[in-house]
Amino acid sequence: MASLSLCSSLATTSTLSQNQKSAVPAFKTNLNFISRSLSSLRLALPKQPLFVPNFSQTGAPSSLAESETEPITEFEPTVEIAEAEPKREEVFAVVMVGSRQYIVFPGRFIYTQRLKGASVNDKITLNKVLLVGTKTSTYIGKPIVPNATVHAVVEEQKLDKKVIVFKYKKKKNYRRNIGHRQPITRIRITSITGYQDSPAVTLP
Amino acid sequence: MNKKEVFKLAKGFRGRAKNCIRIARERVEKALQYSYRDRRNKKRDMRGLWIQRINAGTRQHGVNYGNFMHGLVKENIQLNRKVLSEISMHEPYSFKALVDISRNAFPGNKAIAPPKKEGLAILI
Numbered sequence: 001m002a003s004l005s006l007c008s009s010l011a012t013t014s015t016l017s018q019n020q021k022s023a024v025p026a027f028k029t030n031l032n033f034i035s036r037s038l039s040s041l042r043l044a045l046p047k048q049p050l051f052v053p054n055f056s057q058t059g060a061p062s063s064l065a066e067s068e069t070e071p072i073t074e075f076e077p078t079v080e081i082a083e084a085e086p087k088r089e090e091v092f093a094v095v096m097v098g099s100r101q102y103i104v105f106p107g108r109f110i111y112t113q114r115l116k117g118a119s120v121n122d123k124i125t126l127n128k129v130l131l132v133g134t135k136t137s138t139y140i141g142k143p144i145v146p147n148a149t150v151h152a153v154v155e156e157q158k159l160d161k162k163v164i165v166f167k168y169k170k171k172k173n174y175r176r177n178i179g180h181r182q183p184i185t186r187i188r189i190t191s192i193t194g195y196q197d198s199p200a201v202t203l204p
Numbered sequence: 205m206n207k208k209e210v211f212k213l214a215k216g217f218r219g220r221a222k223n224c225i226r227i228a229r230e231r232v233e234k235a236l237q238y239s240y241r242d243r244r245n246k247k248r249d250m251r252g253l254w255i256q257r258i259n260a261g262t263r264q265h266g267v268n269y270g271n272f273m274h275g276l277v278k279e280n281i282q283l284n285r286k287v288l289s290e291i292s293m294h295e296p297y298s299f300k301a302l303v304d305i306s307r308n309a310f311p312g313n314k315a316i317a318p319p320k321k322e323g324l325a326i327l328i
Contacts (some may be wrong), residue, residue, distance in 0.1 A: 092295075094287050101287045124241070130283055131298070136297040140305065143282040163243075166236035168284075 078176040093192045095133040095150050101130065104150060105188050111160075114183035118154045124187065126150040132195040139195045155185040254289040261292030265303045275306025 092098040093104050098113035118124060132139040139145050159181035167176040207225050213235070214221060214228040221231040259269035268274075281302070283291075286327070292299045 029266065094283060094291075096282075101284050103287060103290055130281075130287075133295055133298045138295075138301050141279060144281045164236055164239075166233065166240055168233060168237050 071181050089134065091132065091192045092150070093125045093129050093133070093150055093195075096128040096130060097126060097187075104192070106189050106191050109155060109186050109188040111184045111186055113185070115154070115185045115187075116159060117204050118157070118185065120154055120156065122154045123190075124152045124154060126152060129192075129195070132192060145195050148193070151190045152187045153190055154185060155188050156182065158186070160184050205299060251285060253287040257289040258285060258292055261299055262303055262306075263287075265300060265307075267303055267307055271310055272306045273309075275310035276302070278309045279305055281305070 061125055089106075091106065094101055096102075097110075098115075100112070102110050102112070104110065115124070127144075127147045127149055129150055130141050130143060132141075132148055139148070141148070159185070161181070163180045163182075165176075165178040165180055167178075168174065190197050210225065210229050210232050213232045216222070217228065217231055217235075220227045222228060254270060258272070262269055262272045264271070283302075287297075288302070291302070
């Protein structure tokens with residue numbers, strides 16, 4: 001499961017690192033990133049407010065927009081071509097869930113150990129954020145980044161694929177055949193917030 | 205397990221082991237034993253792979269793996285090796301920041317010398 005989430009995150013991390021290096025090919029890779037993330041966007045609720053076009057959106061989503069307009073002012077000098085899209089900022093975070101660490105992107109899902117007491121479509125905040133990275137800076141936590149939270153929505157609570165546990169001792173007539181399905185939870189990450197403290201700036 | 209399940213698990217085996225029940229049953233049992241053992245071995249192998257990758261990444265910045273991890277432990281950074289290897293591969297600037305933090309926390313690595321040019325590269 002951890003490797004699955006890594007594989008799903010590897011594809012976008014490759015586009016992220018390309019974005020950091022040069023602006024010109026970033027146009028194409030941004031489109032790839034968005035087409036993948038848009039398909040996952042449609043399933044996620046609530047709908048994310050559009051960042052770059054309108055800062056003047058007021059009302060209920062304004063609290064989200066306010067906390068997330070600050071990283072945009074960092075981006076605008078660098079994101080000169082790709083203004084039409086991302087409804088999400090290019091952030092990643094390393095979060096610890098179920099005593100395992102995951103690299104997390106907004107709009108993608110991860111499989112974690114079963115979270116007891118969480119039903120489908122529950123909003124969840126993950127507090128143990130060990131590192132947050134944006135296009136221009138990295139916030140490294142010792143051990144956690146203060147006030148950083150990752151918001152997620154529980155999508156599914158299901159059982160993992162069956163694993164056959166077969167124990168056998170030779171010449172002793174001992175064999176045991178047991179099937180095992182681990183309960184897991186699928187979580188879709190909606191946003192990463194609250195990390196404007198003590199950055200270690202990394203310039204491209 | 206009955207024969208149908210055995211043959212289902214014996215797909216892709218070589219020779220008679222995928223067709224004949226007596227041989228297939230033995231091979232399938234062996235395969236299941238290996239998978240039980242290797243589920244434990246996979247964890248060890250992956251950790252070794254991550255350590256190799258982190259080592260390669262830090263040596264590019266003039267720090268070796270042991271000093272790097274010591275520096276991280278001193279700074280109370282609790283990223284695990286899996287995540288560190290992923291960052292070293294895909295987020296080079298974040299990784300460089302981590303290496304700098306570790307180097308400040310625990311000095312004792314030689315400064316990076318520019319790589320010696322050998323052969324025709326001297327001309328450049």
